[in-house]
Amino acid sequence: MISFDIDGHRFHLRAAAVIAEEGYVLLHRLENDPIWALPGGRVEPGEPGAAAVVREMLEETNEHLECGELLFAVENFFEQGGTPQHEVGLYFRATLRPESRLRDKTVSHKGTEGDKALEFRWFQFAELESVNLHPAFLRTALAARSTTVRHVVQGR
Numbered sequence: 001m002i003s004f005d006i007d008g009h010r011f012h013l014r015a016a017a018v019i020a021e022e023g024y025v026l027l028h029r030l031e032n033d034p035i036w037a038l039p040g041g042r043v044e045p046g047e048p049g050a051a052a053v054v055r056e057m058l059e060e061t062n063e064h065l066e067c068g069e070l071l072f073a074v075e076n077f078f079e080q081g082g083t084p085q086h087e088v089g090l091y092f093r094a095t096l097r098p099e100s101r102l103r104d105k106t107v108s109h110k111g112t113e114g115d116k117a118l119e120f121r122w123f124q125f126a127e128l129e130s131v132n133l134h135p136a137f138l139r140t141a142l143a144a145r146s147t148t149v150r151h152v153v154q155g156r
Contacts, residue, residue: 001042010080012087015049016040017057017094018071018142024105024122025142026096027133028060031117036133038091039120041113049090060111060118063100068093070149076135077155089135 002013016038019026027036041056043049050067057065072091079085096102102109102120111118123131125143133139135154 001044003042009084009086012085013043013049013090014040014087015043015052015056015090015092017053017065017067018091019065019094019096020125020142020145021095021103022105023126024124025128026102026120026122027131028111028118028120030113031119034132036121036123036131038138040091043090050092053092053094057094060113061102061109061120063102064097065100066095066097068095072141072150072152074135074137074152074154077153078134 004011017040018038026039028039029036039057040053043052053067054065057063069092070090071093074089074091076087076089105122109120111120128139128142137152137154
């Protein structure tokens, strides 16, 4: 994975899926963590971002998805565990296969990341303002349904 320490910062290259349908978006979090995010993970060296999204969903949920066009390129600055973080995020439009168990919007779905439990849940766009979603710009940007790529700098 592309994640390393440099000049007092932890740098990450992350790719994530924007899975939206019927006025809902799929988010995930570590079980019982207060912070929600778009499903995805860190890109491996030599791996295209879209391929990382497909791989991460397969690893975490055993589900296949189709990864589409890039929606957001995000420079995200935050602190975690007392260490400044510098994350570059690539956010792609993605769709689940018609038979996917994750399409059920009435329940939370289980996943895993290594030995950690994950929760996947659908949220209506209208309720995102009250969700602890990070990066925070997503609370409004996801509902806007833009058709052009946006560059976002969050946290500076």
